[in-house]
Amino acid sequence: MWRLNKVRHKAGRQNDSLEEFKLRRREHERALRQARRDRQLVSKRLLLNEEDDTASGEQDVVGLLRKLQHSGPEKEVHLRALSKALRDPSAQLTFLKQENSMHLLVGLFTGSNAQCRLQAVRCLHELSHSPHTSVASACLPATPYLLTYLSGQSTKFTELCLYTLGNICPDSEVVKEKLLAQGIIPALANCIENQRHNLAVVEAVGFTLSQLLQTKDASEKVAPMVLASSLPSHLLSVLTPDPDFGLAPAIECAWCLHYLTCSFGDHRELLAQGALSQCSSLLVSLGGAVAEGNKDQGVELLVCPLLRCVGNLLSSCPVEDLGPQAGDVHLVVALCALVQAYLHTQPALARETAWVLNNLTAHSTDFCSALLSRNLVPGLIRLLPFSHGINTMILRILANIAHKKKEFCMLLAQAGLLSALCGTLKMADQEMVTLSLDVLFMMVVSSPQVAEEFVGQGGLSLLEAVQYNSEGDIRRRATYLLKLHSLT
Numbered sequence: 077m078w079r080l081n082k083v084r085h086k087a088g089r090q091n092d093s094l095e096e097f098k099l100r101r102r103e104h105e106r107a108l109r110q111a112r113r114d115r116q117l118v119s120k121r122l123l124l125n126e127e128d129d130t131a132s133g134e135q136d137v138v139g140l141l142r143k144l145q146h147s148g149p150e151k152e153v154h155l156r157a158l159s160k161a162l163r164d165p166s167a168q169l170t171f172l173k174q175e176n177s178m179h180l181l182v183g184l185f186t187g188s189n190a191q192c193r194l195q196a197v198r199c200l201h202e203l204s205h206s207p208h209t210s211v212a213s214a215c216l217p218a219t220p221y222l223l224t225y226l227s228g229q230s231t232k233f234t235e236l237c238l239y240t241l242g243n244i245c246p247d248s249e250v251v252k253e254k255l256l257a258q259g260i261i262p263a264l265a266n267c268i269e270n271q272r273h274n275l276a277v278v279e280a281v282g283f284t285l286s287q288l289l290q291t292k293d294a295s296e297k298v299a300p301m302v303l304a305s306s307l308p309s310h311l312l313s314v315l316t317p318d319p320d321f322g323l324a325p326a327i328e329c330a331w332c333l334h335y336l337t338c339s340f341g342d343h344r345e346l347l348a349q350g351a352l353s354q355c356s357s358l359l360v361s362l363g364g365a366v367a368e369g370n371k372d373q374g375v376e377l378l379v380c381p382l383l384r385c386v387g388n389l390l391s392s393c394p395v396e397d398l399g400p401q402a403g404d405v406h407l408v409v410a411l412c413a414l415v416q417a418y419l420h421t422q423p424a425l426a427r428e429t430a431w432v433l434n435n436l437t438a439h440s441t442d443f444c445s446a447l448l449s450r451n452l453v454p455g456l457i458r459l460l461p462f463s464h465g466i467n468t469m470i471l472r473i474l475a476n477i478a479h480k481k482k483e484f485c486m487l488l489a490q491a492g493l494l495s496a497l498c499g500t501l502k503m504a505d506q507e508m509v510t511l512s513l514d515v516l517f518m519m520v521v522s523s524p525q526v527a528e529e530f531v532g533q534g535g536l537s538l539l540e541a542v543q544y545n546s547e548g549d550i551r552r553r554a555t556y557l558l559k560l561h562s563l564t
Contacts, residue, residue: 155195204243212247242284282328363410405446485522
């Protein structure tokens, strides 16, 4: 099993005086990914200049523009100063108000001086990070060149171009349409193919693509173009984290795959490329690592999109192909381990894991059988008192198992489900009570022995109490159960 590493981010400067700055930047980028995981928000990314410190300094934007118009060999110095000045949102607006300012910057960006090109793209990158949405449209004259330069230049230059594109595409529908017309999808596909061994660039491609896939109408306009390109196969090839570089590229590519699976109900193309198989296999590895006590920071940011991919892909996978596609019973073992691992620290993630288990057990008798044969059901039953929606999802999983075979109901009773249902029937949560009655119905009709065991555990008095519930459907379910098998 590969070793988990903490998320590696860009620009690993060696200057010890900048360690605190680097730490703040890493924490900020991690917070952006966390926000995307929790709320599916687009988020801008800023690649800070490795040669600069944190202070941008007060710079006269107008004065710098004048100097750039007239100076010769000092242009690089003035551009460097301008890029620092453009970290100030008010300076960004001042810059754009100046006549021909963007024309001048694009000219330097496309000129023959390599160092001037690098500093000019830094200026564009600072502008792209602006909180003012109007700035994105102002950057449109540079977009054809940003796309062209993805096929060459230095790694640092390519990264800056990618993050600049990723920052501006969600701010404006006009910008997004223009980028699509200019060929951003094939440009990203060529970039990731040519730079597949450069994981910093791969991560940047993933970020830019995920930003595009979250824009308005992306499911109609962006996702079909992505699926028709070579991008999905490249994204899948990056899913396995690099032991030296870390998780970041895999995280970005997994989110792209998640947004693709959300865009369509029919996932046959992704299934044919092995998306379900690869995502499931990686979840098995992650679940095994977490079960062994490895909970390195950042792992949950990869687990989340993988879970969503698997959960969504299951809906399109034929039942007969589920075993080969989703893997063997090790997947349910891994998912149970992940539920337990994140139960207290990341309850939302534990619930998403349970959701995938629900989808698996709803589709496949084999996976239901695996939960029973691996003695995983008692652990699931112990989760029924938990809130955050985890208990309702767990009860749905148990309902799926009970629904598959009468023999499974006997095994569930032996695992202690009846006594657990006696507890959930007393809960104030109406959904839990309703689900409990549905599971109980399947249990008691499966065999007289199970019905007798429920009665022996005080089930009659519980059902009689439930008959006074304020919810009519719950009262009817309880009354019907009392009439079954001479329980009255």
